[in-house]
Amino acid sequence: MLILAIDTSTTAITVALHDGESVVAAGSHLDARAHTEWVAPLIQTALDDAGRSPADLTAVVVGKGPGPFTGLRVGIVTGVTMAHALGLPAYGICSLDVIAEQAAGSVAEGEFLVATDARRKEVYWARYAVRSGSVERLTDPAVDRPGDLPDDVRALPTAGRGPVLYPDLFATALPVLDVDAGVLGAVAARRSAAGESMPVEPLYLRRPDALTTAERAAK
Amino acid sequence: MSVDQPLILGIETSCDETGVGIVRGETLLVDAVASSVDDHARFGGVVPEVASRAHLEEMVPTIERACREAGVQLRDLDAISVTSGPGLAGSLMVGVASAKALALSLGVPLYGVNHLASHVAVDIVEHGPLPEPTMALLVSGGHSSLLLVPDVTSDIRSLGSTIDDAAGEAFDKVARVLGLPFPGGPHIDRAARDGEITIDFPRGLTTGRDMERHRFDFSFSGLKTAVSRWVQAREAAGESVPVADVAASFQEAVVDVLTRKAVLACREQGAQHLQIGGGVAANSRLRAMAQSRCDDAGIELRVPRPGLCTDNGAMVAALGAQMVLKGRDASRLDLPADSSMPVTQISA
Ligand SMILES: [Zn+2]
Numbered sequence: 001m002l003i004l005a006i007d008t009s010t011t012a013i014t015v016a017l018h019d020g021e022s023v024v025a026a027g028s029h030l031d032a033r034a035h036t037e038w039v040a041p042l043i044q045t046a047l048d049d050a051g052r053s054p055a056d057l058t059a060v061v062v063g064k065g066p067g068p069f070t071g072l073r074v075g076i077v078t079g080v081t082m083a084h085a086l087g088l089p090a091y092g093i094c095s096l097d098v099i100a101e102q103a104a105g106s107v108a109e110g111e112f113l114v115a116t117d118a119r120r121k122e123v124y125w126a127r128y129a130v131r132s133g134s135v136e137r138l139t140d141p142a143v144d145r146p147g148d149l150p151d152d153v154r155a156l157p158t159a160g161r162g163p164v165l166y167p168d169l170f171a172t173a174l175p176v177l178d179v180d181a182g183v184l185g186a187v188a189a190r191r192s193a194a195g196e197s198m199p200v201e202p203l204y205l206r207r208p209d210a211l212t213t214a215e216r217a218a219k
Numbered sequence: 220m221s222v223d224q225p226l227i228l229g230i231e232t233s234c235d236e237t238g239v240g241i242v243r244g245e246t247l248l249v250d251a252v253a254s255s256v257d258d259h260a261r262f263g264g265v266v267p268e269v270a271s272r273a274h275l276e277e278m279v280p281t282i283e284r285a286c287r288e289a290g291v292q293l294r295d296l297d298a299i300s301v302t303s304g305p306g307l308a309g310s311l312m313v314g315v316a317s318a319k320a321l322a323l324s325l326g327v328p329l330y331g332v333n334h335l336a337s338h339v340a341v342d343i344v345e346h347g348p349l350p351e352p353t354m355a356l357l358v359s360g361g362h363s364s365l366l367l368v369p370d371v372t373s374d375i376r377s378l379g380s381t382i383d384d385a386a387g388e389a390f391d392k393v394a395r396v397l398g399l400p401f402p403g404g405p406h407i408d409r410a411a412r413d414g415e416i417t418i419d420f421p422r423g424l425t426t427g428r429d430m431e432r433h434r435f436d437f438s439f440s441g442l443k444t445a446v447s448r449w450v451q452a453r454e455a456a457g458e459s460v461p462v463a464d465v466a467a468s469f470q471e472a473v474v475d476v477l478t479r480k481a482v483l484a485c486r487e488q489g490a491q492h493l494q495i496g497g498g499v500a501a502n503s504r505l506r507a508m509a510q511s512r513c514d515d516a517g518i519e520l521r522v523p524r525p526g527l528c529t530d531n532g533a534m535v536a537a538l539g540a541q542m543v544l545k546g547r548d549a550s551r552l553d554l555p556a557d558s559s560m561p562v563t564q565i566s567a
Contacts, residue, residue, distance in 0.1 A: 084283065
């Protein structure tokens with residue numbers, strides 16, 4: 001098994017190769033505006049580092065967001081195109097779930113929050129809980145102004161860049177900022193072994209900014 | 220790679236069409252296009268985010284369809300080419316990323332090419348090798364350019380372009396004024412067939428000093444304003460608007476300027492061939508007037524079929540094949556999408 005994992009939903013442009021047990025090679029670059037330039041070279045380098053070729057891959061998994069649209073699409077289209085070209089299954093996993101997995105180690109037991117940068121003074125967020133060692137998402141991913149989240153939600157320990165961007169609005173920051181594709185690969189290996197369906201459907205959570213001619217007329 | 224007949228897949232996503240074409244040497248095998256134009260009609264224009272979402276959805280299915288219809292396996296491809304600019308940034312990125320993923324997966328070279336140069340190169344798969352030099356008039360919702368093309372893979376010179384609205388944009392805006400649907404081009408063309416050229420609308424940048432400073436440039440914004448003023452005056456006077464006559468008169472003004480400047484450029488630059496491309500090339504009046512003016516001037520007119528004039532993947536594949544045939548350098552895997560790529564830069 002050799003899973004190629006790609007995520008471009010957070011500031012880190014991140015890729016990894018996962019063999020079902022551990023990360024074989026990985027690479028990340030911190031730049032929220034250069035996805036087109038970095039994703040393919042990072043994949044090429046990871047393959048080279050691992051001494052493997054695209055033909056050795058057995059599946060591709062992408063972080064399906066939520067995340068700023070333009071960058072998010074670069075990772076998704078790279079993953080689905082490679083899967084198609086190589087005749088492999090393509091999986092999609094909510095990127096917030098991956099950050100939650102990364103943060104779970106620093107939350108012994110109980111509820112926590114993942115809040116990432118949605119730009120426009122908003123965050124993408126979802127509530128999670130660690131229960132007997134496993135992570136569970138409690139709410140659907142959403143996008144809101146951080147100040148509009150209920151007080152008891154903002155009081156939870158929070159992973160992602162939300163607390164870095166809005167330190168006054170989140171009580172406790174967990175030490176995880178961006179998605180790590182190595183963890184994305186691990187989650188994909190686990191869910192695929194469990195037979196879970198993982199469709200690749202981008203999580204935009206916002207409709208495009210434009211009024212239809214009918215809406216303009218109604219204004 | 221079989222150098223004389225390279226098999227190239229080209230991807231085009233610079234605006235609202237997801238295009239995938241496959242060319243073998245100078246022969247077109249397939250031109251698959253998924254258009255999101257219906258999604259944009261509701262908005263009265265192309266919405267970049269709507270276009271980008273549609274590209275992501277259509278990318279792999281369009282690649283799949285192109286290969287199936289051409290009877291080609293991806294592993295048979297010799298290279299991938301892709302529009303890397305100019306165009307809508309978010310849309311370009313989907314195509315560029317997908318093209319890189321193909322090149323990386325298949326272990327073949329990648330060519331990031333210029334969208335406008337591709338509009339010129341497509342005529343190779345329609346009418347054979349390009350005469351050198353060729354004069355190209357590219358007119359669409361996104362561009363209005365007059366280009367002298369000594370070599371489509373290495374030397375394109377911009378003689379002029381629009382200084383405000385693109386020609387196709389003017390059609391869209393005037394269509395809106397006349398209550399015709401988006402995209403305006405075909406609707407104005409159709410309406411104009413039942414009309415008479417009764418109104419003398421202004422021809423931008425065609426007189427005196429303008430012909431010195433903006434000899435081969437275009438301007439359509441004043442024309443658009445003149446049309447809406449004319450319509451408003453009629454409405455204010457309580458008279459009905461003769462839509463067909465306004466459409467015919469407007470169209471005549473656009474086509475007159477385009478063909479007059481294009482033929483003048485051919486004469487002055489010693490080009491024996493004029494090629495017209497871009498969505499507006501489908502306009503019946505433009506084709507007719509260009510034909511008669513070229514005939515008068517002894518210039519050969521080349522216009523690809525309408526499906527190859529609008530944005531498509533075949534044109535990108537056609538230029539990619541030329542890049543391979545002429546031994547041009549391939550692009551690197553860190554190729555960016557360049558929304559304002561100048562036409563003089565043919566590949567990146
Ligand atoms: Zn075009």
